Amino acid sequence: MNLDQRLRSSAARVRSAADEITMPDATGLVPARSRRPLLAAAAALALTAAVVTVVLLLGAREATESVATEPSAPELATVPPEQDTYDPDHLDVVARSTPGISGAELVNELQRIERAGNPTVEPLVYAGLRGPFFTEHWELASGGSFTVTTVRPEDLDTLLANLTHDRAPTDLDEPAPGARRWEPELVGDQWVIAWEDPRDDIAVVVTATAVIGPDVVDAIAASTHTAVYQPRSTDGRLEGDMYRGVWVLDDVPWVESLTGPTALDAVIGTPPLLEVAGGLVGEGEHGGRRYLSYAVVDREGYANFSHRIGEIDSFPAFDATSVVRTADWQVGFGPLSKLDEPGEETYVFGIAPEGAVAIRLVFEDGSEVHAELDQPAYGVSSIFVPVDPSPTGYDPVAIDALDDAGAVLATWRA
Amino acid sequence: MKQADDRLLFEAFFALEYRSVVSLGFVLSGSWEAAEDLAQDAFAAAHRDWQRIGCYDKPGAWVRRAVSNRAISLRRKRASEHDIARRLVGTSSPDDQLSPADHELWARVRCLPRRQAQLVALVYLEDRSVKEASDILGISEPTAKTHLQRARRRLAEELEIEEQSEMEQT
Numbered sequence: 044m045n046l047d048q049r050l051r052s053s054a055a056r057v058r059s060a061a062d063e064i065t066m067p068d069a070t071g072l073v074p075a076r077s078r079r080p081l082l083a084a085a086a087a088l089a090l091t092a093a094v095v096t097v098v099l100l101l102g103a104r105e106a107t108e109s110v111a112t113e114p115s116a117p118e119l120a121t122v123p124p125e126q127d128t129y130d131p132d133h134l135d136v137v138a139r140s141t142p143g144i145s146g147a148e149l150v151n152e153l154q155r156i157e158r159a160g161n162p163t164v165e166p167l168v169y170a171g172l173r174g175p176f177f178t179e180h181w182e183l184a185s186g187g188s189f190t191v192t193t194v195r196p197e198d199l200d201t202l203l204a205n206l207t208h209d210r211a212p213t214d215l216d217e218p219a220p221g222a223r224r225w226e227p228e229l230v231g232d233q234w235v236i237a238w239e240d241p242r243d244d245i246a247v248v249v250t251a252t253a254v255i256g257p258d259v260v261d262a263i264a265a266s267t268h269t270a271v272y273q274p275r276s277t278d279g280r281l282e283g284d285m286y287r288g289v290w291v292l293d294d295v296p297w298v299e300s301l302t303g304p305t306a307l308d309a310v311i312g313t314p315p316l317l318e319v320a321g322g323l324v325g326e327g328e329h330g331g332r333r334y335l336s337y338a339v340v341d342r343e344g345y346a347n348f349s350h351r352i353g354e355i356d357s358f359p360a361f362d363a364t365s366v367v368r369t370a371d372w373q374v375g376f377g378p379l380s381k382l383d384e385p386g387e388e389t390y391v392f393g394i395a396p397e398g399a400v401a402i403r404l405v406f407e408d409g410s411e412v413h414a415e416l417d418q419p420a421y422g423v424s425s426i427f428v429p430v431d432p433s434p435t436g437y438d439p440v441a442i443d444a445l446d447d448a449g450a451v452l453a454t455w456r457a
Numbered sequence: 458m459k460q461a462d463d464r465l466l467f468e469a470f471f472a473l474e475y476r477s478v479v480s481l482g483f484v485l486s487g488s489w490e491a492a493e494d495l496a497q498d499a500f501a502a503a504h505r506d507w508q509r510i511g512c513y514d515k516p517g518a519w520v521r522r523a524v525s526n527r528a529i530s531l532r533r534k535r536a537s538e539h540d541i542a543r544r545l546v547g548t549s550s551p552d553d554q555l556s557p558a559d560h561e562l563w564a565r566v567r568c569l570p571r572r573q574a575q576l577v578a579l580v581y582l583e584d585r586s587v588k589e590a591s592d593i594l595g596i597s598e599p600t601a602k603t604h605l606q607r608a609r610r611r612l613a614e615e616l617e618i619e620e621q622s623e624m625e626q627t
Contacts, residue, residue, distance in 0.1 A: 045620065051584075053558075057563070059554060060555055064493065
């Protein structure tokens with residue numbers, strides 16, 4: 044069986060397997076009002092089974108307040124529980140906020156959305172069963188999103204027992220007064236801090252995805268690879284409903300982006316131009332695996348674009364040392380990084396000016412490579428370009444951003 | 458009346474495309490649960506802007522592009538959560554129909570560079586032409602062909618099987 048045959052036969056089995064998937068009701072996807080019965084059922088399930096409510100808070104905050112207060116992780120746990128009860132008419136959710144927005148503010152926002160009945164606001168994106176979890180995913184009108192997951196108490200214990208262990212953050216471990224606390228856990232990319240509310244059968248798990256603020260970003264950008272901000276979350280930024288931030292952990296700036304449907308539209312459609320003023324690339328080991336990450340700092344000092352390049356294991360020829368070139372970036376345009384796969388291709392990330400649809404890489408021997416931008420409207424390039432191995436490596440000596448007509452909009456020179 | 462028509466159109470669109478889009482999400486994410494999340498997110502976004510997207514010649518392409526763009530970056534993050542969920546609940550999943558060889562094959566596809574993986578999924582899973590796949594991803598056809606050729610070459614090498622490209626023969 045050759046490759047084509049194997050791919051096609053396996054694809055047929057995947058399609059057949061997909062037929063087993065239960066089709067959700069399309070009306071359950073979006074319109075919040077039409078999901079009232081579903082929510083009511085969920086509430087009944089939650090209450091009658093004496094469930095434990097787990098809140099996986101993926102991030103929520105107001106865009107305009109990203110700078111005002113330095114978030115401190117202990118805020119997560121010190122918000123009095125009585126301020127955090129969200130109980131509109133169908134679901135009792137204990138909500139805890141990420142730094143920068145209190146639980147009470149989050150609740151107010153949810154209630155405001157709920158009361159407003161504005162057809163253009165669709166806070167509840169979907170709800171449904173995922174294994175033993177009943178999950179609701181919310182997109183806040185102010186941006187950000189979070190997921191509420193409800194499990195039975197016995198499942199919570201098992202869940203926590205199965206979490207992947209790593210090093211616990213030192214500053215995120217204060218539970219609410221009187222609460223039972225689990226040790227902070229690392230699940231995938233997120234720290235999970237769980238504690239049990241003093242009230243009956245309520246437990247809270249917050250997954251704190253990183254946030255970053257201008258002061259910290261400046262400090263990070265000014266540093267080299269030695270991150271002095273050991274594991275901590277920093278302030279963040281909203282763009283539409285895309286929320287970005289950074290953890291610095293083991294010298295690696297862990298960059299996370301939380302996206303919602305609006306952000307997805309933006310990625311595909313008409314997002315803002317990103318202007319690069321600096322950046323940082325870091326390499327590290329995390330959970331026994333090596334990663335490389337970078338953060339980009341825009342002119343306002345925010346971590347504005349982020350990408351975890353990937354597991355180095357996936358790119359065996361990867362040369363991390365060739366990636367770092369933060370010092371010579373031009374504002375608005377420049378290569379962020381690349382992954383070399385000798386003899387095959389170079390992987391280039393970049394942020395190009397508005398209107399750019401392609402880039403031209405110029406190499407030391409004078410050869411050129413043209414490549415289209417993946418997401419021209421976003422000004423972001425993550426492209427594969429063929430580059431033959433050369434003694435000088437794969438670093439381009441110049442990169443030009445080109446518009447539709449081939450005119451050079453911006454040039455970066457090594 | 459138009460609102461009712463839009464709703465009916467969206468529901469028909471959803472019913473027609475959902476499983477196929479989930480399949481695409483699966484081969485690119487490696488998780489049926491994540492695939493369902495990806496599909497629901499994409500359809501929710503389409504629903505939200507249905508007045509615009511519903512007017513496209515191929516709204517399904519929009520949804521597939523959305524899923525393709527998000528699937529790989531979400532793969533690892535979501536998998537950890539849902540793997541736990543699956544261990545806990547112990548229920549059957551569509552995976553049961555797939556052999557270890559199937560899983561290995563698509564895992565290798567997912568290890569390809571992003572564009573290559575997306576193109577393999579669209580061309581083979583959805584049985585689309587390179588032109589159609591390139592339209593969905595918003596890249597040129599020659600670029601798509603290049604990526605696909607590299608993907609095929611690497612897969613053939615890794616799987617130690619003959620490449621035998623039907624597309625190259627035509």
